[in-house]
Amino acid sequence: MLRHGRRGVVEEGPPVNPAAVLTPVTGLEYWARLEPDRFAVVEDDREFSFGELAELVRKTAGFLASAGVVPGDVVAMSLRNSLEALTLPLAAAYLGAQISPISFRLRPRELSPMLARARPRVLVYGEDAADVLHGSEVPDETLLLAREELRAGVGAHGPLASRSALVSPSEPYTLMWTSGTGGAPKAVCGSLGARMNWVLGIGQVYRVSSADGYLAAMPMMHSAGLTFALAHTFFGARIHLLPRFEVEEVWGMLHRGEVTAGLFVPTMLQLMLAADPDPARKLPALRSVIMAGSRLRPELHARLLERFPGRLYNYYGSTESPSMTVLLPHEQADHGDSVGRPFLGVQLTVRNSRPVEGYVEPLGEIFAHNPFAMDGYLSPAGEGSPDERGWLRTGDLGWLDDDGYLHVVGRQSEVIISGGMNVSLPEVESVVGAHPSVMDVTVLGLADPVWGEAAAAVVVLASEVDQGDALADLDAYCRSELADYKRPRHWRLVDEIPRTASGKPHLPDLRMLFSSRDLEG
Structure with missing residues (x-):
């Protein structure tokens, strides 16, 4: 790696990434060299600069390596949004390991089979997950670490100078879990290249810059919550970590101009509108209100456009196939009944369309050709993978209108016969x-x-x-x-x-x- 010396000369140092492939930690290392003293993360009343965050990630990687983590291993975390929920994915990228966020809301009956499938080398947990983990069946090879134990271990450990293995975009990097809306969660395998494509796409589409302050309110155990945080760190933005979604705290940050962008689900925004302390107050610093998750009801959409004019984005995606579309702020008024047009690099098609009563357009199944898509489910091997031409079946019904906007009706299972x-x-x-x-x-x-x-x-x-x-x-x-x-x-x-x-x-x-x-x- 090239480093700037004290007098501006360039010195050689140990390569962090011998194969010169972009990883989530590449952006952090860049900003740590360029502006080491600028704040990168705010957690409660603590602030960490880019230089401090980069050092902490290297020390976390060193500690994980001393615990036996090698390239390809799974590092799991069951945490609320916190400093560790950000440093662990970055340290995993440093080591060539996989990061697997796991919900702390699960019960032993749900968690035990997930751990049996993932077989993590290390699992870091917060106080919310402690009782559940101690009542679950944990693989013998899994080292359980409370968040406080990780902090103590990292604090006493030296930084890892470089990773020993070459990086490849095809390396596995994320082991995410579907929401489990209809049953047991599925383990979704994703490559480093796919996640980095999404990080870069987020930066381009939402115009992320080092001037941004990102509100990390969406849980980072969720695929989008994690990746939006990684993307804003990659592009030099300041991350405000919110372990619990407290509406009053969010409004306070917006009124003080501390955040310029945030990712939300409709329920969060609905709660914010219901508790808005000053609906007429302008929010000049706020630039992007990005929405994902469940369907948006028309009356809520209208209220959001009124409160956040020119700032609202919403997109359609899934754990298996993230960010398939985006509806931009200037498109909201005329195309608000859609989920937007294909996201950067994504192609969409609708197959096997048929008439369904109540809809003017025939409905078909949505397929995506997506550079952010999963490689497949962990078990059985290959299930759910894109076909030989790269098209992934979403299981969702909808149609594309003449202007290329996608209208999503719901899952195929959301059409019943009565x-x-x-x-x-x-x-x-x-x-x-x-x-x-x-x-x-x-x-x-x-x-x-x-x-x-x-x-x-x-x-x-x-x-x-x-x-x-x-x-x-x-x-x-x-x-x-x-x-x-x-x-x-x-x-x-x-x-x-x-x-x-x-x-x-x-x-x-x-x-x-x-x-x-x-x-x-």
Whole structure:
């Protein structure tokens, strides 16, 4: 590696990356040389410069290497957004290891088979995951480290001077887990090259620069939350780590002009709007409000455009095939019913289209040719991989309009057959969500003894709505807006809809709200 000497001459040093391939740590090393004293990370009341962060990553890599981590090994982490949640992926890249973020919300029944598949060499956990981990089956070769133990070990360890193995874009780098919306999470294998393509794409499309302050509110155990943080570090932005999404704290940072960009799911933005302390206040520093995750209801979209004019982005992607589209700020007003056009480097096609009642355009399955896509699932080998021409099956239904904008209806499984008729659950959800008493809603399909399948709605009412007559009012409203076979046959009122880290409804928990006795009547 070339280093600047004290008098500006260039000296030779040990190569961090002998094969000269870009990795997530390459950008950090660049900024550590160029502006070592500029702040890179803010965690609580602590600030770390780029020079300090780079040194910490090298020391973390050295500590992991002393713990037996070698290229190809899995380094798992079950952490809230924190300094360690950022340094571990960077240290893994330094070592040629794989990073595998794991939700701290899991239970032993869910976590044990995941660990059996991933077989991590090291698993770093926070206090949220301690009890669950100690009740789970952990592989013998896995070293469990509490976050405090990692900090102590890294603090006492010297930095790793260089990595011993050559880097290749085809090396495995990420072992992510699907949201598990319909069942057990799947292990998604991704290469270093794919993740770096996404990092570079984020920088280009969202115009990330060293002048940005990025709000890391999206959990970094989620693929997008992790990669957006890595991308902003790569391009020299300052990262504000938020371990818990506290609405008042977020508004305070926005009002003080500390952040210019952030990644959110719709639920987070909805909570922010509901608790906006000064809706008329301008936010001159804020440049990008980026949205991913679950479907965006039209009325929420309208409110977001009003509060964040000219700043709203939303995109469509999945753990297996990230960032397939993006809808830019200037496109929101005219194309807000879509998820945008193909993201940088992505090609999309819709196959096997067929008419579905309630939609003007025929619906087909969306396929993506994506430079950020996974290599496949961990087990069984090769399952889910792109085909021989590089096209990945998404399992989502939608259509492309004449201007190239993609309209996503939902999963193929979100079209049920009720009384012999096709019913689009997203259509039902959109109708229920448009009622003024509804703050949040999700609609799922359930087995029904009369209809075969029927729509079931889980609703969060607005705070000022009386629950007494709410369900009768909603049912009457649906009778007026939907064909009878489409309207929900089952209803539940809840304080909060159970969701995954990516903001998608968690179907197993939702189904538990409806007992078999309820469905017999």
